[in-house]
Amino acid sequence: LTGNDSTATGKGVLGDTKTFNTLLNNNGSYLVDRTRGDGIFTYDAKNRTRTPGTLWLDSDNVYNAAYDGAAVDAHAYAGQTYDYFQNVHNRNSYDGNGAQLVSTVHYGRSYNNAFWSGSQMVYGDGDGSQFIPLSGALDVIAHELTHAVTDTTADLIYQNESGAINESMSDIFGTLVEYHFNNNPDWQVGEDIYTPNVAGDALRSMEDPTLSGDPDHYSKRYTGTGDYGGVHINSGISNKAAYLLANGGTHYGVSVNAIGNDKAGDIYYRTLTQYLTPNSNYSHFRASTIQAATDLYGASSAEVASVKAAFSAVGVN
Numbered sequence: 001l002t003g004n005d006s007t008a009t010g011k012g013v014l015g016d017t018k019t020f021n022t023l024l025n026n027n028g029s030y031l032v033d034r035t036r037g038d039g040i041f042t043y044d045a046k047n048r049t050r051t052p053g054t055l056w057l058d059s060d061n062v063y064n065a066a067y068d069g070a071a072v073d074a075h076a077y078a079g080q081t082y083d084y085f086q087n088v089h090n091r092n093s094y095d096g097n098g099a100q101l102v103s104t105v106h107y108g109r110s111y112n113n114a115f116w117s118g119s120q121m122v123y124g125d126g127d128g129s130q131f132i133p134l135s136g137a138l139d140v141i142a143h144e145l146t147h148a149v150t151d152t153t154a155d156l157i158y159q160n161e162s163g164a165i166n167e168s169m170s171d172i173f174g175t176l177v178e179y180h181f182n183n184n185p186d187w188q189v190g191e192d193i194y195t196p197n198v199a200g201d202a203l204r205s206m207e208d209p210t211l212s213g214d215p216d217h218y219s220k221r222y223t224g225t226g227d228y229g230g231v232h233i234n235s236g237i238s239n240k241a242a243y244l245l246a247n248g249g250t251h252y253g254v255s256v257n258a259i260g261n262d263k264a265g266d267i268y269y270r271t272l273t274q275y276l277t278p279n280s281n282y283s284h285f286r287a288s289t290i291q292a293a294t295d296l297y298g299a300s301s302a303e304v305a306s307v308k309a310a311f312s313a314v315g316v317n
């Protein structure tokens with residue numbers, strides 16, 4: 001594929017206008033961004049389930065059609081998430097070696113989900129009631145791309161406690177990316193694309209996991225076999241701890257002093273990439289996070305004290 005790098009404009013899922021990088025040649029405008037790593041490539045599944053589908057080609061480099069919105073956001077938000085890992089953590093793409101970022105939108109019919117396939121991001125359109133196109137949420141895109149970071153580092157097994165930690169890391173960095181770009185940031189997950197007819201709800205709340213029926217304390221963990229052993233359920237335990245670490249608060253009588261998003265992000269990044277292993281459980285997660293914080297701030301630091309308090313507050317001692 002040859003051509004010239006260009007900057008296009010378009011409207012995202014929520015009708016918001018944005019610019020993004022494309023490649024122009026005599027066929028038209030491709031959703032190809034050659035300015036980041038080995039490139040960002042966005043494809044159209046055309047409501048089928050074959051991936052990646054067709055590389056997105058537009059006629060005039062203006063992406064304002066309703067059908068374009070899911071692709072505009074998948075492409076632009078992948079670029080923002082790339083920039084977060086590069087600029088904040090000095091990581092060049094999800095593998096640290098500039099790996100191409102491939103996304104497919106319009107996957108399936110009324111498909112109410114999104115996923116990292118093991119090699120690319122995939123986004124459904126939703127049924128218009130439970131979800132609208134899932135690439136319309138920056139925290140969701142960063143959630144999916146963080147799975148790729150996890151798979152190339154800790155490689156946490158996607159079940160039981162290691163899977164819950166895997167899931168929480170994706171919710172944590174999804175939220176940190178949303179704050180980094182000040183994109184209506186909050187400690188909820190998927191709020192921008194979840195239940196368009198219901199205001200104020202979210203797929204999950206990190207601030208209060210019980211709002212979606214998930215545990216906010218280790219004593220309340222799910223021990224069944226559903227959801228790969230509760231990976232999207234027991235993530236609430238770590239999500240609550242992360243919320244407390246960044247923002248502070250008192251939970252079940254345990255007080256945590258805030259350290260802020262940036263320090264929390266640096267601690268979780270170091271924990272994920274230097275200490276966690278495929279079968280890490282919550283106990284090992286606590287020890288790893290304390291070690292990462294110790295490396296960064298010292299054993300007697302306020303940051304280490306807050307890490308210990310945050311895990312204790314959710315019953316992981």
Ligand SMILES: O=C(O)[C@H](CCc1ccccc1)CC1(C(=O)N[C@@H](Cc2c[nH]c3ccccc23)C(=O)O)CCCC1
Binds near residue numbers: 143203
């Ligand atoms: O990446 C993930 O963890 C989720 C992908 C899960 C998946 C795994 C394997 C094959 C297909 C799908 C996708 C997201 C998720 O949390 N999904 C949850 C909740 C959910 C979304 N749509 C659903 C439809 C039915 C039931 C649950 C759901 C899940 O799959 O459990 C992440 C952010 C937004 C969607």
Ligand SMILES: [Ca+2]
Binds near residue numbers: 190191
């Ligand atoms: Ca959010």
Ligand SMILES: [Zn+2]
Binds near residue numbers: 143167170
């Ligand atoms: Zn996930």
